[in-house]
Each structure stands twice: as C-alpha cells, then as structure tokens.
Amino acid sequence: MMGNLFEMGQFGGFIWASYAIAALALGWMFIASWAHARKLAKQLKNETGGSGGNGESAD
Amino acid sequence: MFDFMANPTRFMRIADWLFRPLLLVTAVTMAYGLYLGLFASPPDYQQGETVRIIYIHVPSAWLALFGYVGLGLCGLFYIVWRHPLADIAARAIAPVGAMFAFLTLVTGALWGKPMWGAWWVWDARLTSMLILFFFYLGVIALANGFDRPERGSRPAALLALVGLVNVPIVKFSVDWWHTLHQPASILRRGGPAIDASMLTPLILMLIACHGYFALVVILRMRALIAARRIANIELKRLGNDGGI
Numbered sequence: 001m002m003g004n005l006f007e008m009g010q011f012g013g014f015i016w017a018s019y020a021i022a023a024l025a026l027g028w029m030f031i032a033s034w035a036h037a038r039k040l041a042k043q044l045k046n047e048t049g050g051s052g053g054n055g056e057s058a059d
Numbered sequence: 060m061f062d063f064m065a066n067p068t069r070f071m072r073i074a075d076w077l078f079r080p081l082l083l084v085t086a087v088t089m090a091y092g093l094y095l096g097l098f099a100s101p102p103d104y105q106q107g108e109t110v111r112i113i114y115i116h117v118p119s120a121w122l123a124l125f126g127y128v129g130l131g132l133c134g135l136f137y138i139v140w141r142h143p144l145a146d147i148a149a150r151a152i153a154p155v156g157a158m159f160a161f162l163t164l165v166t167g168a169l170w171g172k173p174m175w176g177a178w179w180v181w182d183a184r185l186t187s188m189l190i191l192f193f194f195y196l197g198v199i200a201l202a203n204g205f206d207r208p209e210r211g212s213r214p215a216a217l218l219a220l221v222g223l224v225n226v227p228i229v230k231f232s233v234d235w236w237h238t239l240h241q242p243a244s245i246l247r248r249g250g251p252a253i254d255a256s257m258l259t260p261l262i263l264m265l266i267a268c269h270g271y272f273a274l275v276v277i278l279r280m281r282a283l284i285a286a287r288r289i290a291n292i293e294l295k296r297l298g299n300d301g302g303i
Contacts, residue, residue, distance in 0.1 A: 040285035
C-alpha cells in the first residue's frame, strides 16, 4: 500500500520531486517573509517607542 | 479609491484585518486540495499518475502570470500617478511571482520528461514562460541595483510595463503556434475539458495558491513599509545630529 503510494506507477520520483521542490520554495518564502516582517516591526516599535511610526509616509 | 489606498497605514490596517481569515482559507484549501490531488483523484487515462503534477504546475503558472499583471499595473500606477504604495507592492510582488515562474518551469520539466521524453523543448509556451521568468529577474535586479533603492523604482516600473507584452504571448502561445504543450483546458469556450474529479483539486489548489500569494505579498509589504519608516527615522536623527 505504502509502496504503491510512493511509486505512483513508476512516476513517483517525478511527482514527489515536484511537490517537494514546491513545498520547499513556498515554505521558505513564507517563513522568510514572516520572520523579516516581524523583525522589522519590532525594530520600528523600538525606534518609535511603541507607536509603530503610524501616520508617517512610506516614501 | 487610489487616494483611499495611498495611505500605507490605512492599507496595512485592512491587510492585517484580512490576514488571519486568508491564512485559514489558504491552509484549508491547500490541505484538502493536496489530499484530493495526491491521494483521492484518479489517474488520467493518458497521462496516468503524472497528472498529479498538474495540481501544482497549473496554479504556479496562473500565479506567475497573475503576479506579472499585478507587477505591470504597479509599474503603471508608479509611473503615471506616483502612487506611494505602487513601488512597495511591485517590490513585494516580484520575488513571489518569480518563484511561481520558477516552479512552473521546474514542475513542467518534471512532467515533460516522463510524458514527452524531454526535460525541455523550445516550444512557444515554454520559451515565453522562460522569458517571463527573465523579466521578473530583470525587474528585481533593476529595483535593487542602485545604491539608493528609490533610484531603481522607475527603471524597474518601466521594465515591468514592457514585460506586460509577454503575458498574452504566454497565455495564447498554444493557440497562435503549433506547440507540444496542450491547449487551455480550464478557461476555454465550452467550459473546462477536465473531469470534475480532477477539476475539484485543481480549483482548490488554485484558490490556495492565490491565498498564499496574497499572504506573502502582505508580509513583504509590511516589511518594506517598516524598513522605509526606520530609514526615515534614522535620516531625521542624522539630520538632527548634524550628520548630514
């Protein structure tokens, strides 16, 4: 049963490689973006003393 | 509408409010879509089990195109109206779109090898998608290739606009030229040509990937807005100290 699942009619290598690469890329980008946003939000909070710099222009 | 969305604080308040429901919808549709796509849907009568690659390949291709349309519109808003969020949105979208274009090419190669007997062919659809990926890389390089980031915004916006020409070429390449790539099977006259048992996981994965795209763009925009505010504060501090 598990063997069939991984083999997928001899094409398991292609199928699982597709999903593994996609999972790595999607997971890495989400975690990296989330961690970066969190780090900068904390830094901004420290710089502004907790107000988050609201009301300032972004550019 | 433009004025309403031009304030980064207001925009981020709306984006923050949307974030959690969007995360929930994305997680649920992705989990169920993966379950149906990998385990519950039947193999295709011609492609066999390799049809399962389509459930990640097609959403990646859609998002690569959708992302580039977003990038081009941001370029237009930045050049014509100097919309303050357009440059930030473009910088947030470009790497996510590039990643989806890369995934389209890689998963396409992994599908092509067992089906066509080749990892790559210089087919109109494949080549135009590769060009789209290069446009993404060009926009990213131009946006970040200057000592002061804002100097890269205008050339990057111009390249994003120029690259929009390639979007209909990617979409209609299978109709305009004789290609090895199969024609459109979802957005076509007469309705989708796919059986419901395969269309359901595909639509779920499309919803999930659109949700993922929006989530990462919100996170990246949040980071870019915070980085600019920090840079402004440091500049003001330097000015007050007589540093500049």
